[in-house]
Amino acid sequence: MKKMKKVLCLLISACLAFTLAACGTSGSGAPAPTSNTPASANTDVSAPSNEAPVRSAELTIMMSFSSFMEQWETYCRQFEAKVLAEDKIELKINLEMPSSDMYDSILQARMTGSDAPDLYTIHSNNIGVYTEAGNLTNLSGEALAGKIFENVKNTVTVDGNLMAVPIESQAWAVLYNKAMFADAGVTPPNTLDELKEVCAKLKDKGYTPFMLAYQEQWVPQLMTALTLGGKVTGDVPDWLTRMYKGEASYEEMRDIFEVINLIMENGTSRAMEQGAEVGAAEFANGAAAMFVQGTWASNTIMTTNPEMQLGVLPLPVNNNPNCTLVNLSTSTVLGVYPNSTEKDLALKFANYVLDDNDSAALFQSCGFNPLATSHKYEVSSWVADAYKYVEDGRAYQDLILPSSVTDEQGKLMQELYVGSVTPDEIIERLNKVFQDANKLSQ
Amino acid sequence: MRSKKYENLNLLIYVFPALFVYIAFKMFPAASGLFYSMTNWNGINKTYNFIGLTNFIDLVSDSYFWQSVVFTCKYVAVMLVIANITALGIAVAIESLPRFKGLYRTVYYMPNMISMVIGGYMWRFIFHKVLYYMADNWGWSFLDQSWVGDTRYAFISIIIVAAWGAVGYLMIIYLAALQGVPAALKEASSLDGANAWQSFWNVTFPSILPALSICLFWTLNSAFQVFDVVYSLTGGGPGRATQSVAMNIYEEAFKGNIRYGYATAKSTVLFIIILIITAVQLRVMRKRGDE
Incomplete structure (x- = not known):
């Protein structure tokens, strides 16, 4: 029995010593810089101070x-x-x-x-x-x-x-695969009719036009962000101000559903089963030619396929080229x-x-x-692409909508995709959420 | 007399740590929640106003909240039946095994040891990848459904995962009850010519009614507060199609308009709903027990 106790004591002491040693090393060790970590220009991280800290x-x-x-x-x-x-x-x-x-x-x-x-x-x-x-x-x-x-x-x-x-x-809009566009003989569209033509030509070449990854609600919400931004800036500049005053309606934005439906009809299948990261990886692997996603996804895309020829194009909302803009936010x-x-x-x-x-x-x-x-x-070539549109004046400042409206848009886009709401119901529900948010902010 | 007092004090000292934790982390937040439900606090501002019953009045016309209540009730009803029948079935099957009882008990209990958030993510992988792989490569086309994205199948998926997580726990309670059924009664029934089903229904089942009561009570309580499975599996979507009350409260408090006060009002209503249903259920079960 005594021997057993001794063995137990020794084991516990050994564990304790090991734990303390582990604590000691983690406290002093800074992560080793890799190719992805920022290289300090002037600050020498490892330089020891000669004087004791105050x-x-x-x-x-x-x-x-x-x-x-x-x-x-x-x-x-x-x-x-x-x-x-x-x-x-x-x-x-x-x-x-x-x-x-x-x-x-x-x-x-x-x-x-x-x-x-x-x-x-x-x-x-x-x-x-x-x-x-x-x-x-x-x-x-x-x-x-x-x-x-x-x-x-x-x-x-x-x-x-x-x-x-x-x-x-960032300046962001729609990511596209330049190699697929070149193969299909198409260029970034400026109007909705041109976008329809691009989709048809891509399909003729055997490519799926759009990558759909709607599992997380913020991803389909990007479609409403882009289309509303373009439509408001190009056609109805005072819409948002009037919405905050309770004098406007989403009815004025009905145009956006045509392009949204076009994207959904020409997209990859099983969208509700694809998250943002998986969607980016699939897009990088050639699942589709376009992806309504910001340039923040480029890290995943380029890691998955370093050979990818990534570009950024503005999303047409209707046939007014002034509505075809990138988002600056x-x-x-x-x-x-x-x-x-x-x-x-x-x-x-x-x-x-x-x-x-x-x-x-x-x-x-x-x-x-x-x-x-x-x-x-x-900057990377795709970022330069997007900023080229900004320099040409083809960008809009991100619309500041109430957070509840932004969240609702994401939910409704998922519902539109699965067919449980119609554009009329979406307009009605978004108007109500906007009015509720206005009421709360008063 | 003195010794009785001493005994009570002794007991109090023993239960004090648990009692303190219960009061500090359950009772106090619940009581302060009741107060916040009558304020317009947004959870960030340092100041807020007392607005009386306004939040509760708003709640009456909140269609999303009532939609989530209906979804939760549907979930509770289905879970009560599926989880308990499955758990009882497994318990009876294991109890009747001549060998390896411990092994089967462990295997069926294991999902209960995993956090349901992790379980939800595991199952999401199965629904998103494995089933599609089987559909695409093995020709099992009936599996090619949008298990999580389609409103028709999303509910089924949630029930599968939730039942998978809950059955192990319920099974242990039923197993304990089954082991307490006197063997003499079972023997007597078989001597009287009862078949297996008749013996179970007329002898075993009445003997395990207290366990059934506990299991129903536990399932009802946990099912009404369902969050983790829905959150990890569907996120309440598509849209709000699978949003439970707990998820609706979470979104109200932390997303969109960030209305803490309103969210606590919703929590209060949920508490009252659970309280009423539990009270009715306990009364019915007690009455049946007395009979």
Whole structure:
């Protein structure tokens, strides 16, 4: 019995020693940089400080970029080294990246529970709500304010105040396979009739015109975002203003259903069984010639098929070429919590995101588009394609719809695909959701 | 007298940790939820207004909420029947086995040890990939259906996965009850010439009624709060076709208009619905037990 006890004690001690050793290594080790991680230009991450740190500090950063965890982890380690070298502060950054579908609920729960992170990302559409709730710091006086491109700055400004650091800004529309287009002898269409012709020619060549991946509601919602944006900008510029006043209707947007039906009728099968990622991979493997999806999917597409000749084309809504536009938007932004206990360090990190020396490498490694003067790097060919439309004035600023309307559009597009609603019912339901959102905002 | 007091105090000390957790994480949130249901709090703002019963009045005309209530009731009804009949059937089959009872018990109980979110994702892979593979390569064309995307089949898929997850737990309760049925009664019935079915229906089944009551109570409660299976399998879609009440509440609180107050009002209504149905069910079962 005594012997047994001794053996047990030894085993427990061994386990404890192993656990402690494991803890020790994980605390000190920064992830090894790979080809995908941003290379620091000036900051030497591994440079040890000669002097002892004055104090230690901790920052919690919550981000919705789980696919870029490695890049941001490395960037945080660079910032820790920078703070240690410049301020003699031993900083520890806790980088949290919950999955994107749970992100909003986790962030809101933490805000409610007085456990707000020092910095956090949100969608640019929610800047107004978070500003009103007093959860964002005004960054107008920070150095970063002078670096952001003017058209991007507008998307993160509330009442003349810069409330967040833009991270993801993009021009996007429909992704297409240039090789398939060339093989079928077609070029990007400018009108709906031309799009119909493109579909027919692609089918003649044996290609499926559109990739459909509607399992997640935000993907079919992209069709309404693009068609509404094009239609409003080209035909009815005051529609959104009137909708907010309760003086307009989705009836004026009825055009959008023709192109949406065209896409659904000329798409791949089993759309409800395909998620965004799987859809992107299938598209990369040649399942279809076009995919209504943003340039953010390029990472998956190019990883799946590095030989893919990817392009971006605007989606025609009707036969008015002025409605055939690409979307220019800022999606993810980084905010600083005003009551952060380490607010100076949080602000310093916000500035470091657009740092003159290190930021470009980070943005390039994540595949983000340039949005500040510090971002001097060459963009991918498909991003250049999209920005060519922006330069030609064929772009619209993303329509800021109430979040409930955007969510509803996604749900209704799924229902339209499975045939459980008609365009008339969609118009009626969207009008109601918009009116309810207006009522709540009063 | 003193020793009785001491005994009570002793008991209180023992139950205190569980009681504290129950009060802090169940009772307090439930009570504060009742308060928030009468506010217009959006979950982000630090301030909110007391708006009385406005949220409850809005709820009456909220067609999406009532649609989710109908879906949930349908789900509860089907789950009550499918899960309990399957669990009882498996329990009886295992109990009648001469060997390997432990092995079968473990195998059937295993799904219960997996989180239903993970189980849901596993089954999604089966519905999205495996069944289509079988349809495309083995010629089993009847499997070529939109199991998760079609409103007709999505409900069936949800029931399959939910029953798969719940049957193991119910089976253990039924097995325990079956083992408590006196062997003498069964022997007597067989001596009287009863066949297997007659013996089960007239001897075994009446003896396991308390277990049936527990299983029905548990299924009813958990089915009314169904979230994880629906969330991981269909996300409530297509559109809102498979949205349960719990999912509708979640969307109200964390998506769209972000209405925490309104969402807690919905939770309160769900609580009242479950309370009423459970009370009726317990009364009926107790009455039957007395008889």
